[in-house]
Structure formats: C-alpha cells, structure tokens
Amino acid sequence: MIGDQALSQGSGGTFSHVNTATGQFQMDIPLAGEIEVDAAVKAARAAFPAWRDMKPGRRRQILDRFADLVEQNMGRFMKMAVVENGIPMSTMLHGMGPRITSWTRYYAGWADKIEGLVTGTPPGDHFEYTVPEPCGVIGHIITWNAPMLSLAMKIPPSLAAGNTVVIKPAEFTPFSSQLFVELALEAGVPPGVVNVLPGGVPAGAALVCHPGVDKISFTGGPDGARAIMRSAADTLKPLVFELGGKSANVVFADVDIASTAAYCAAFGLSNSGQGCALPTRLVIHQDIYEPFIEALQATMEQLPYGDPLNENVIVGPMVNASARQRVQDMIDAARASKVGRFLTGGVVEGGQGNFIAPTLIAEADPYCPIAQKEVFGPVLCAFRFRSEDEAVALANATEYGLAAYVQTNDLNISQRMVRRLQAGTVFVNQATPAFHAASPFGGMGISGFGREGGKAGLEEFIRIKGVGVSIRPD
Incomplete structure (x- = not known):
C-alpha cells in the first residue's frame, strides 16, 4: 500500500503463500520491487512536512484512535498470525496480542511529551537549548516470526516522534502489516505517512539504498544486517538492529x-x-x-x-x-x-x-x-x-x-x-520477555545495537538540534 492505494501487482513478481500448518495454497501476494519502493519513499517524503508540523496534541489523538482500532481488531490480527506463519493461537492470546495493543497505546501517549532541554544558562550574553526533531522517513524491515509485535515496537514510536515510514514485511508474512496500515488510515493518519510493501531481499535492498530514506530499523539475522550495513555505508544512513540471540x-x-x-x-x-x-x-x-x-x-x-x-x-x-x-x-x-x-x-x-x-x-x-x-x-x-x-x-x-x-x-x-x-x-526466576512498552529491549555483540521500548526506543527516531541564542545588552 502506497499512500492509501493498495497494490494489485508489483515489479517484484508474486509470492505463492502457503499455510505452513497444512501445506495448502492460500493466495498469490504481489511483491514490491525498486519501482514501488521509490514511489513509497516519495509518498512518505511528501507527507512528512505536514505530519512533522502537526500539533502534538492532534497527533496524539490520532494515535490514540489507532490504538483503539488495533485493540478492537485484535481477533482479526490473531487469526492472521496463525495463517501467516503458524504462530500458535495460545501464544497470541496469552502473550503477543495484549502486547501489541499496549505498545501502540504507550507510544501514542508520547506524542505530546517530547521535550528539549536548556543546556546552558551562563551569565552573560547567551544561552543554549536543544530541539528534538523527527529523523524524516524511516525504513522498517520487520521480522517474519512475530510481524505484528515487530510492527507495534517500531511504527508507533516512529509516528509519535513525527516521522513517516515505509514498512517492508517479509513476503511470507504480508497480511498483518496490510491490516495495520489500513487501521492507521482509518484512525486519521494522513495517506503517505504509513506505507507498506511486502517484498523479498531486492525490495529491502532498494529501501536501504534509497537516498530519500533517513534511517533504517531492521529486525532479522546478522547476515542480513551485515549486508544492510554495507549498503547503508554509501549514504552513511543510521541503523537500528535487533538480530536475534542464543x-x-x-x-x-x-x-x-x-x-x-x-x-x-x-x-x-x-x-x-x-x-x-x-x-x-x-x-x-x-x-x-x-x-x-x-x-x-x-x-x-x-x-x-x-x-x-x-x-x-x-x-x-x-x-x-x-x-x-x-x-x-x-x-x-x-x-x-x-x-x-x-x-x-x-x-x-x-x-x-x-x-x-x-x-x-x-x-x-x-x-x-x-x-x-x-x-x-x-x-x-x-x-x-x-x-x-x-x-x-x-x-x-x-x-x-x-x-x-x-x-x-x-x-x-x-x-x-x-x-x-x-x-x-x-x-x-521464570520471568519472560514481557516486551513491556516502557522497558527498553535490545542486544549487544552480534545481537545488534539500538533499543526498542520505552523512552530509549522513542529516541531512536529523534535527532537533537542544538541552539545557541545571543542576548544583546540594552
């Protein structure tokens, strides 16, 4: 989906989706290629100024409504998870489902609470402060094993900070991302602020290399991350990686x-x-x-x-x-x-x-x-x-x-x-990763860098501008 237009075909070909539990064919999925990625990034760039400049209180209202819709449609999301990649319904009911809603609602609340700091008030003729700003267009390459949780961990903080996004789910888990974007539009997120393009490695590579993308957030494996780092080097694009564990x-x-x-x-x-x-x-x-x-x-x-x-x-x-x-x-x-x-x-x-x-x-x-x-x-x-x-x-x-x-x-x-x-x-003591929205989550070593969750997860999608003001004496 680019803007508010769903794609019926893509330059990346098609993917035959199969129910992993039964082996039965479900449907052919149109895949994005370089053409669609370029169009989605342009849509996100065009939508960015108005979303960035929207009053924070209004942005929060929209994201609160989005959280309401996510919660109301959780039954649909959970069934999609089962047919997408075989996540057991028990996992969705007792773990992932409630967390998806809580993450979306938690970051909606941050939209009108992003503040700068006064960093220096020396006596004399000047003072200094900081202005937090959105990064711009964020490319999100989400994981296939828990796509809805990955969406909830990445997209709401990006939007709360004033960014626009292009989401690249795996070709074999396209359904939940489509519904996620449809609900965002229904909540009042303007077209172009959130775009989704199911695709394979070529679509992900095009997103990483695109000069109109300001940052990449990737959940996957170390080999994929290394390829992304090499591609991002050309534009010195900043990255957030969550790369698995042992x-x-x-x-x-x-x-x-x-x-x-x-x-x-x-x-x-x-x-x-x-x-x-x-x-x-x-x-x-x-x-x-x-x-x-x-x-x-x-x-x-x-x-x-x-x-x-x-x-x-x-x-x-x-x-x-x-x-x-x-x-x-x-x-x-x-x-x-x-x-x-x-x-x-x-x-x-x-x-x-x-x-x-x-x-x-x-x-x-x-x-x-x-x-x-x-x-x-x-x-x-x-x-x-x-x-x-x-x-x-x-x-x-x-x-x-x-x-x-x-x-x-x-x-x-x-x-x-x-x-x-x-x-x-x-x-x-038998604690499990609750993925509580207020708690930062991320790794070290080849498990990646950067954090998702809490204020740290929000700050991944903010850049700080320093300001110095000269005060002239009377």
Missing part, C-alpha cells in the same frame, strides 16, 4: 525442579523455538542435572503441538518448508557429529505441515554449531556447571548478547549474575 538459561541447584523444568520447556520451545530471545541453552547445576533433565524430557514429550489454531497447542509449525529443512539439517549434522545425547525429538513429523518434534540434546558440546548458532527451531541444548564462575563462562560463551535468564532463590546469586551476564536484558 540465550542462556542458568539453573541453580536451589530451584523447584518440576516447575522450573516445565517453564524451561514451554517457554524455550514456544512458537517452535522461532523467537529471538528464547532461552535455548540450558546451563544446569551439577547437583540437579540428572533429575532436571529427566523432568525436562518428560515435559517436552507431553507438550501439545500441531494445529496452531488449537488454543491448547504450544509448539506450532516452522514458518515454511525451507526453514523446516534448515533446522532438520542442523539436527542431523549434530547427531552425526555426536555432539551430545539426543534424548527426544530430532525428527520431522509426518503430514503436510512443516513440523519438527521438540528436540533435547543433553551433555551437549557448548562450542558445537548447534549450541552456538541460532537454530530458530524447537531445539534445546543442556550443559552442566559446578561453580558460579563456570556458569558465567558457559552462559557468555557465544557471540550473541540479546537476553539471558537466571533461576535461583538466592537474591545475592541472582544479582551477581545480572551484573556478570553479557546480555541486553536479564530475566530472573
């Missing part, structure tokens, strides 16, 4: 084994492990390792998986056949290399959908590929530790640094671990 979950000996094992299984394997901040590396104290693994395996083998429309299902399908094959290849290579004990799973399930059984590798080599690379599939690797120092070393033994987890009833241990773990966020 998060450790450190389990100390004082936990309740049954409840903690249940949490580790259900959360670590939610959405088939297709989550950037999921704790897929379990670092378990030697004293409870065997009973914990036993409880973990039993829980994993009982996790409901299958039809994502079933509200009891925890583990749904992989996003598509190529993702399923990629994960299966990693599992097969790990098994052939004898990197650990395969206790359950590791096989492709029958039928037409893209399912892989939840997989547990105990006594895993912490430095083998499947323990170091982001699998983005239903695979957990478990290691032993004996001392706190060893736990920290194992947890930090990865290039990623998005999130980390600690399970212990000892407050002193938990706070020491929070300081020592190399991650953008640390979650303690």
Whole structure:
C-alpha cells in the first residue's frame, strides 16, 4: 500500500503463500520491487512536512484512535498470525496480542511529551537549548516470526516522534502489516505517512539504498544486517538492529525442579523455538542435572503441538518448508557429529505441515554449531556447571548478547549474575520477555545495537538540534 492505494501487482513478481500448518495454497501476494519502493519513499517524503508540523496534541489523538482500532481488531490480527506463519493461537492470546495493543497505546501517549532541554544558562550574553526533531522517513524491515509485535515496537514510536515510514514485511508474512496500515488510515493518519510493501531481499535492498530514506530499523539475522550495513555505508544512513540471540538459561541447584523444568520447556520451545530471545541453552547445576533433565524430557514429550489454531497447542509449525529443512539439517549434522545425547525429538513429523518434534540434546558440546548458532527451531541444548564462575563462562560463551535468564532463590546469586551476564536484558526466576512498552529491549555483540521500548526506543527516531541564542545588552 502506497499512500492509501493498495497494490494489485508489483515489479517484484508474486509470492505463492502457503499455510505452513497444512501445506495448502492460500493466495498469490504481489511483491514490491525498486519501482514501488521509490514511489513509497516519495509518498512518505511528501507527507512528512505536514505530519512533522502537526500539533502534538492532534497527533496524539490520532494515535490514540489507532490504538483503539488495533485493540478492537485484535481477533482479526490473531487469526492472521496463525495463517501467516503458524504462530500458535495460545501464544497470541496469552502473550503477543495484549502486547501489541499496549505498545501502540504507550507510544501514542508520547506524542505530546517530547521535550528539549536548556543546556546552558551562563551569565552573560547567551544561552543554549536543544530541539528534538523527527529523523524524516524511516525504513522498517520487520521480522517474519512475530510481524505484528515487530510492527507495534517500531511504527508507533516512529509516528509519535513525527516521522513517516515505509514498512517492508517479509513476503511470507504480508497480511498483518496490510491490516495495520489500513487501521492507521482509518484512525486519521494522513495517506503517505504509513506505507507498506511486502517484498523479498531486492525490495529491502532498494529501501536501504534509497537516498530519500533517513534511517533504517531492521529486525532479522546478522547476515542480513551485515549486508544492510554495507549498503547503508554509501549514504552513511543510521541503523537500528535487533538480530536475534542464543540465550542462556542458568539453573541453580536451589530451584523447584518440576516447575522450573516445565517453564524451561514451554517457554524455550514456544512458537517452535522461532523467537529471538528464547532461552535455548540450558546451563544446569551439577547437583540437579540428572533429575532436571529427566523432568525436562518428560515435559517436552507431553507438550501439545500441531494445529496452531488449537488454543491448547504450544509448539506450532516452522514458518515454511525451507526453514523446516534448515533446522532438520542442523539436527542431523549434530547427531552425526555426536555432539551430545539426543534424548527426544530430532525428527520431522509426518503430514503436510512443516513440523519438527521438540528436540533435547543433553551433555551437549557448548562450542558445537548447534549450541552456538541460532537454530530458530524447537531445539534445546543442556550443559552442566559446578561453580558460579563456570556458569558465567558457559552462559557468555557465544557471540550473541540479546537476553539471558537466571533461576535461583538466592537474591545475592541472582544479582551477581545480572551484573556478570553479557546480555541486553536479564530475566530472573521464570520471568519472560514481557516486551513491556516502557522497558527498553535490545542486544549487544552480534545481537545488534539500538533499543526498542520505552523512552530509549522513542529516541531512536529523534535527532537533537542544538541552539545557541545571543542576548544583546540594552
């Protein structure tokens, strides 16, 4: 959609969308190419001055109405999520759905609260202050594993700050972005302020390279980010990256084994492990390792998986056949290399959908590929530790640094671990990434840079202008 006009065809060709749970064809999606990207950026640039100069109170009213519409249409969004990429309905009902609404409403409230500062009032003949300004046109390349959450984390703060946007969802998750933009228009966001162009890598590359785009926000993987950085170098375009993780979950000996094992299984394997901040590396104290693994395996083998429309299902399908094959290849290579004990799973399930059984590798080599690379599939690797120092070393033994987890009833241990773990966020005692709109979220290392959430997430889409004023004496 460019402005308020939906595209029936695109220069990028078409994509045949398939229901990942059933293998059934759904529809052909027109894909954007360089022509459509150029038109969308021009529409965003044309709409920028009026949106930037709109009174902040009026902009807030529009975004509040937008949040109302998002909340009212959450049922439609949740069903779209299931048919787009197989996110289980249980995940939408109990996690992502409410967060999408809260993020949209939180940033609507920021629209009339963006303030500058007086930075210097020296005695004499001048004073200095700052003016916060929108960056301009923001190109958003959103993730396929949770496209609606990605939209809510990126678009409302961009709009609240006075920017206009061009959104590039993945070709196989186009539906929710289209509805998101339609609701923005219905709320009163002027045409051209929000544009959406489903497309593949060429569309993303065109957006990054376009001289009319002032900043890029990207959620994806390190390889894609490296390509974007190389392209953005020509225009020195600033970037925000959230690039996934390989998060450790450190389990100390004082936990309740049954409840903690249940949490580790259900959360670590939610959405088939297709989550950037999921704790897929379990670092378990030697004293409870065997009973914990036993409880973990039993829980994993009982996790409901299958039809994502079933509200009891925890583990749904992989996003598509190529993702399923990629994960299966990693599992097969790990098994052939004898990197650990395969206790359950590791096989492709029958039928037409893209399912892989939840997989547990105990006594895993912490430095083998499947323990170091982001699998983005239903695979957990478990290691032993004996001392706190060893736990920290194992947890930090990865290039990623998005999130980390600690399970212990000892407050002193938990706070020491929070300081020592190399991650953008640390979650303690069965806490999960709530993605609360007021909390900053982002990583370090190859998990990226920049933050989404809270005031920090708003400031990613603001640039500060300094002003000095000379005061002439009478």
